[in-house]
Amino acid sequence: MFDTIIHAISELGYWAVLSALGGLVLGVIVGAVPGLTASIAVAILLPLTFFLPATVGIGFLLGVYKGAVYAGSIPAILINTPGTPAAAATAMDGFAMTQQGKAKKALHMALFSSLFGDLFATIVLLSVAAPLAAIAIQFSAPEYAVLFLASLVLIATVSAGDSLKGVLSAIAGALVGCIGLDSLTVAQRFVFDVPELLGGVPLVPLIVGMFALSEVLIQITSPLSEASAQISRTVGPPLQRKEALKCLPTLFRSTSIGTFIGALPGLGAEIACWVAYGIAKQRSKNPQEFGKGSLEGIAAAESGANATVPATLIPMLIFGIPGDVVTAVLIGAFIAQGVTPGPLLFTNHASLVYGLFALLVFTNIALIFVGLLSIRSFSWVVRIPSSVMMPAVVVIAVAGAYSIGSDPYDVVIMLIGGVLGYAMRINGVPIPPFIIAVLLAPQFEKMLRQSLSLSNGDFTIFVSRPISASLLAGFVLFILLLVGKAAWSKRRAALPL
Amino acid sequence: MMISRTVLHAVISAATVCTIGALPATVAAEQFPDQPVRMVIPYPPGGALSVTGAVIATAAEAHLGQPMVSLIRAGGGGAVGATFVAKSRADGYTLLLGDPSINVIRPVLEDLPYTADEFVPIARFTHSPFVFVANKDAPFKSMKELVAYAKDNPGKVVYSSDNINGWTYTAFEILKREADINMRGVEFDGGGPAVTNVLGGNTLAYAGVPSVVQDYIASGTLTALCVSDTERYANLPDVPTCVEQGVDIKWGAWIGLFAPAKTPEDRVQRLRTAFNALAEDDGFKALMKRINADLNYLDQPAFSEMLSADSKAVKN
Amino acid sequence: MAHNKKAADRRVALASILTAVVVVIVVFQTINVVDYHDPMAPSFFPLLLAYLLFACGLFLAIRTWSSHAAELQDHDDEAPRPRFGRGVLGALALVLYGFGVFYIGFWLASFLAVLGLGWLLLDRDATRRFMGLMLVMGIVLPWVVALMFDVFAGVKMPLGWGGG
Numbered sequence: 001m002f003d004t005i006i007h008a009i010s011e012l013g014y015w016a017v018l019s020a021l022g023g024l025v026l027g028v029i030v031g032a033v034p035g036l037t038a039s040i041a042v043a044i045l046l047p048l049t050f051f052l053p054a055t056v057g058i059g060f061l062l063g064v065y066k067g068a069v070y071a072g073s074i075p076a077i078l079i080n081t082p083g084t085p086a087a088a089a090t091a092m093d094g095f096a097m098t099q100q101g102k103a104k105k106a107l108h109m110a111l112f113s114s115l116f117g118d119l120f121a122t123i124v125l126l127s128v129a130a131p132l133a134a135i136a137i138q139f140s141a142p143e144y145a146v147l148f149l150a151s152l153v154l155i156a157t158v159s160a161g162d163s164l165k166g167v168l169s170a171i172a173g174a175l176v177g178c179i180g181l182d183s184l185t186v187a188q189r190f191v192f193d194v195p196e197l198l199g200g201v202p203l204v205p206l207i208v209g210m211f212a213l214s215e216v217l218i219q220i221t222s223p224l225s226e227a228s229a230q231i232s233r234t235v236g237p238p239l240q241r242k243e244a245l246k247c248l249p250t251l252f253r254s255t256s257i258g259t260f261i262g263a264l265p266g267l268g269a270e271i272a273c274w275v276a277y278g279i280a281k282q283r284s285k286n287p288q289e290f291g292k293g294s295l296e297g298i299a300a301a302e303s304g305a306n307a308t309v310p311a312t313l314i315p316m317l318i319f320g321i322p323g324d325v326v327t328a329v330l331i332g333a334f335i336a337q338g339v340t341p342g343p344l345l346f347t348n349h350a351s352l353v354y355g356l357f358a359l360l361v362f363t364n365i366a367l368i369f370v371g372l373l374s375i376r377s378f379s380w381v382v383r384i385p386s387s388v389m390m391p392a393v394v395v396i397a398v399a400g401a402y403s404i405g406s407d408p409y410d411v412v413i414m415l416i417g418g419v420l421g422y423a424m425r426i427n428g429v430p431i432p433p434f435i436i437a438v439l440l441a442p443q444f445e446k447m448l449r450q451s452l453s454l455s456n457g458d459f460t461i462f463v464s465r466p467i468s469a470s471l472l473a474g475f476v477l478f479i480l481l482l483v484g485k486a487a488w489s490k491r492r493a494a495l496p497l
Numbered sequence: 498m499m500i501s502r503t504v505l506h507a508v509i510s511a512a513t514v515c516t517i518g519a520l521p522a523t524v525a526a527e528q529f530p531d532q533p534v535r536m537v538i539p540y541p542p543g544g545a546l547s548v549t550g551a552v553i554a555t556a557a558e559a560h561l562g563q564p565m566v567s568l569i570r571a572g573g574g575g576a577v578g579a580t581f582v583a584k585s586r587a588d589g590y591t592l593l594l595g596d597p598s599i600n601v602i603r604p605v606l607e608d609l610p611y612t613a614d615e616f617v618p619i620a621r622f623t624h625s626p627f628v629f630v631a632n633k634d635a636p637f638k639s640m641k642e643l644v645a646y647a648k649d650n651p652g653k654v655v656y657s658s659d660n661i662n663g664w665t666y667t668a669f670e671i672l673k674r675e676a677d678i679n680m681r682g683v684e685f686d687g688g689g690p691a692v693t694n695v696l697g698g699n700t701l702a703y704a705g706v707p708s709v710v711q712d713y714i715a716s717g718t719l720t721a722l723c724v725s726d727t728e729r730y731a732n733l734p735d736v737p738t739c740v741e742q743g744v745d746i747k748w749g750a751w752i753g754l755f756a757p758a759k760t761p762e763d764r765v766q767r768l769r770t771a772f773n774a775l776a777e778d779d780g781f782k783a784l785m786k787r788i789n790a791d792l793n794y795l796d797q798p799a800f801s802e803m804l805s806a807d808s809k810a811v812k813n
Numbered sequence: 814m815a816h817n818k819k820a821a822d823r824r825v826a827l828a829s830i831l832t833a834v835v836v837v838i839v840v841f842q843t844i845n846v847v848d849y850h851d852p853m854a855p856s857f858f859p860l861l862l863a864y865l866l867f868a869c870g871l872f873l874a875i876r877t878w879s880s881h882a883a884e885l886q887d888h889d890d891e892a893p894r895p896r897f898g899r900g901v902l903g904a905l906a907l908v909l910y911g912f913g914v915f916y917i918g919f920w921l922a923s924f925l926a927v928l929g930l931g932w933l934l935l936d937r938d939a940t941r942r943f944m945g946l947m948l949v950m951g952i953v954l955p956w957v958v959a960l961m962f963d964v965f966a967g968v969k970m971p972l973g974w975g976g977g
Contacts (some may be wrong), residue, residue: 033961036962043547043569046551047551047554047555047567050551050552050555050784137693137696137697138697138698138699139697140693140694140697140699141683141685141694141699164869164872164873164876165822165825165873167869168825168829168866168869168870168873171862171865171866171869172829172832172866174858174862175832175836175859175862175863175866178858178859178862180572180573181572181573181574181576182855187855187856188608188843189840189843189855189856189859190839190843190859192843193610195576195577195580195581195584195610196572196577198572198573198576198577198580198610199571199572199573199576199577200572213907216903216907216930216934217900217903217904217907219934220896220899220900220902220903220930220933220934221896221897221899221900221903222896265689265690265693266689266690315693319693319696320692320712321689321692321693322689325541328541328689329547332547332548332551335548335708336548336551336552336784340708340711340712342712342713342716343712343713343716343718344712344715344716347716385943386934387931387934387935387943388931388943388946388947388950390930390934391926391927391930391931391934391947391950391951392927392950392954394907394910394926394930395923395926395927395954395955395958396958398910398911398914398923398926399919399958399959399962399970400962402914402919402970402971403962406568407570408912408915411911411914412911414911415907415908415911418904418907419904419907422900422904426821427821427822427824427825428818428821428822428825429825441862445858446686450683450684450685450686453681453683453684454655454683454699454700456652456681
């Protein structure tokens with residue numbers, strides 16, 4: 001087997017390496033612009049790869065994917081607008097740090113965490129992909145249902161501040177998620193004869209609207225006295241080594257979570273970043289820091305999100321099953337080359353696969369330099385006064401929303417998101433649970449109903465299947481721990497010291 | 498005799514109007530298309546439709562004289578994209594890449610914002626039969642055995658289905674009706690999860706197009722039961738047709754191009770000519786072979802016939 | 814940012830309860846259940862959510878009007894109130910911009926938006942000299958953005974005349 005690997009790497013040639021690098025740079029640019037996401041970029045670039053050799057074309061797409069998922073953190077940190085949905089959790093602490101004048105630390109942490117997560121997951125991909133995939137394929141609706149439920153509950157606790165309002169936010173988001181054509185029964189829910197709503201509310205314009213546009217409105221309406229105190233103009237000192245090392249346990253934990261979630265077909269970075277963030281907050285020694293500028297928070301969010309990138313390749317390569325939109329497009333890229341991902345892939349096209357693995361490792365290393373370069377290129381953004389920055393953000397946001405499908409519908413969603421986000425923020429209702437619920441609640445419902453469909457209405461399916469039973473047990477345990485911790489800390493507060 | 502002046506006026510006006518009215522049409526026919534043509538793909542990227550669509554779009558430029566741009570409008574299982582094209586300006590610049598689910602079955606059975614009549618077919622590009630497959634550990638290894646097992650155990654066979662009124666869903670409905678058996682399907686909202694579940698042993702059977710399932714059959718992860726066509730499939734010579742196994746199912750999936758119904762006839766013709774030429778193009782044929790798409794070109798008259806026959810069959 | 818917590822809570826509670834009621838009504842009016850394979854109807858989940866929303870809204874309302882309320886009151890009266898009037902203008906500007914892109918074209922609409930939003934925001938910094946920069950940015954930025962999206966996403970910004 002080793003000769004095949006060496007042979008594959010030597011076969012790669014300059015073009016494949018260059019195109020992977022080029023893809024990485026392009027991906028960073030795409031990710032750094034709010035409204036442009038990895039999915040859009042990869043979908044548009046797909047036809048270009050048809051006429052290129054497989055390693056060049058697919059290597060290019062992989063580079064774009066990686067670069068975009070990382071770079072979404074840059075605008076999230078600098079202007080509180082996630083460049084891709086996967087960076088939404090990073091915005092929480094990242095922007096807070098920018099406001100405290102510590103943008104550079106945040107950016108460095110994001111890069112470091114991304115690299116860590118990526119590398120770890122790549123190692124997993126290269127070593128235990130097959131056994132992991134064999135487990136992953138056993139996951140069906142009941143297991144997903146428990147996972148989604150756990151994630152939803154976890155997220156409701158993630159919001160800094162009032163948990164009741166967090167729950168309200170999540171429920172509202174879940175209701176918004178119900179809008180559209182119910183896939184299991186083709187019933188139309190909350191569609192009101194607007195054809196575009198049949199597809200539901202698209203996540204990207206909603207996120208951009210709720211983060212960026214609401215920020216604009218908040219700054220417009222903030223009282224004069226608060227004005228100049230708001231945003232600090234410096235990037236601050238770079239990340240110190242011991243600050244980074246302190247986050248290592250979080251990094252390991254979040255990366256494992258991200259790898260696991262990525263390896264499950266159908267789940268991607270947008271979910272992983274929040275789950276990793278939520279669990280990190282629970283396990284942290286300083287949970288109150290989360291949301292106010294915690295490096296741990298950024299570490300968790302970014303490593304979790306970036307770990308999914310190599311991990312989603314696992315079900316894709318082993319079974320030909322897409323993990324998210326990008327992997328679905330990648331499968332298309334493979335098919336266009338006459339290669340079908342799936343059980344015969346390693347037998348028939350080993351050199352291609354190993355060549356791509358080599359490119360994955362290469363892009364990981366290259367990301368160090370590309371990342372540092374991009375941080376340097378984008379840092380000056382912080383020095384721009386927000387009154388100048390905000391209109392520019394709005395213009396980019398509108399262009400971005402429009403570019404999704406050349407449809408006014410997306411722009412409208414973004415505008416509504418902006419007003420809604422503003423209303424939520426001035427009333428202290430946190431936004432993250434809303435967004436996650438829009439994403440997860442419909443999935444949870446779907447899995448729940450598919451489970452019942454599988455079992456013919458029998459609710460015991462959740463405990464009769466071994467995997468879902470253990471997941472469920474873990475979830476119940478987790479809830480008990482949560483409740484216990486809350487009750488205990490209340491008690492401690494009440495006791496005289 | 499004196500022709501009344503009014504009549505004369507009327508005739509002259511009518512003649513003028515007709516001449517003037519005819520002018521733009523003839524001018525347009527020569528110039529059409531003079532800007533890029535949009536092909537709307539109603540499913541999320543990465544699926545069979547979008548890959549085939551991308552190949553068509555790339556190769557079509559040479560024959561159309563203008564680039565062809567893929568526009569992805571996914572959602573509602575195809576309903577969003579289809580509605581978009583149905584309601585768009587019928588100038589020949591917006592086309593829909595459709596399939597049986599969107600253009601034949603669902604408009605008949607569901608209350609959608611568009612109807613099948615709002616489209617005029619241009620050409621059909623691919624046609625694939627369905628291969629019924631089973632999980633390798635399932636208690637049946639052929640269609641005959643499946644039918645027997647299902648008859649002995651009504652309601653116990655659970656199969657993977659994709660969307661209500663989707664490709665796989667319909668295939669199994671036909672099977673259940675023809676063989677008069679009782680089986681339960683679980684809708685997994687798409688081919689991907691459906692395949693995943695049958696691979697993982699959560700369901701026992703599935704029906705998919707050869708390009709999706711043939712690798713699994715070759716590696717033994719799935720057992721092929723039968724092919725729903727009039728003759729055996731070229732790449733799977735060992736798989737019997739469903740008719741051979743005693744169940745008369747001859748139905749397949751296709752991908753075709755449509756334009757809004759009100760598109761001017763000459764533009765439709767122009768598109769048809771272009772795509773007819775495209776189907777003969779060797780480069781295009783090679784690309785289609787590479788993506789394992791069963792190129793089975795059916796141009797307009799035959800396509801329309803097939804569509805109306807299919808839609809009658811569904812109504813029953 | 815400071816806000817009057819008690820009033821905010823009340824608004825949220827009210828909004829939740831109202832929304833919940835509206836959702837329930839809509840669900841019963843519009844979702845017609847067709848019998849297919851699954852035991853859980855499409856109306857079940859939205860209804861469940863609506864009931865939960867109602868319950869949480871009620872809970873919040875009770876909490877606001879209870880004894881805690883008095884404590885909250887004290888802290889927030891001193892904080893300056895947000896300037897909602899400008900907020901309405903801002904929201905209006907955004908909406909007009911969003912639709913304006915399709916009627917007067919991306920470039921013109923963006924130019925106006927940059928000027929308008931800049932004026933609304935600049936008041937805070939109290940530096941009028943930035944308006945000149947705004948003018949320049951309003952002209953240059955749309956071109957740059959449109960070019961960037963054209964090159965990287967193959968998407969052309971709308972030219973206007975109600976097309977899109």
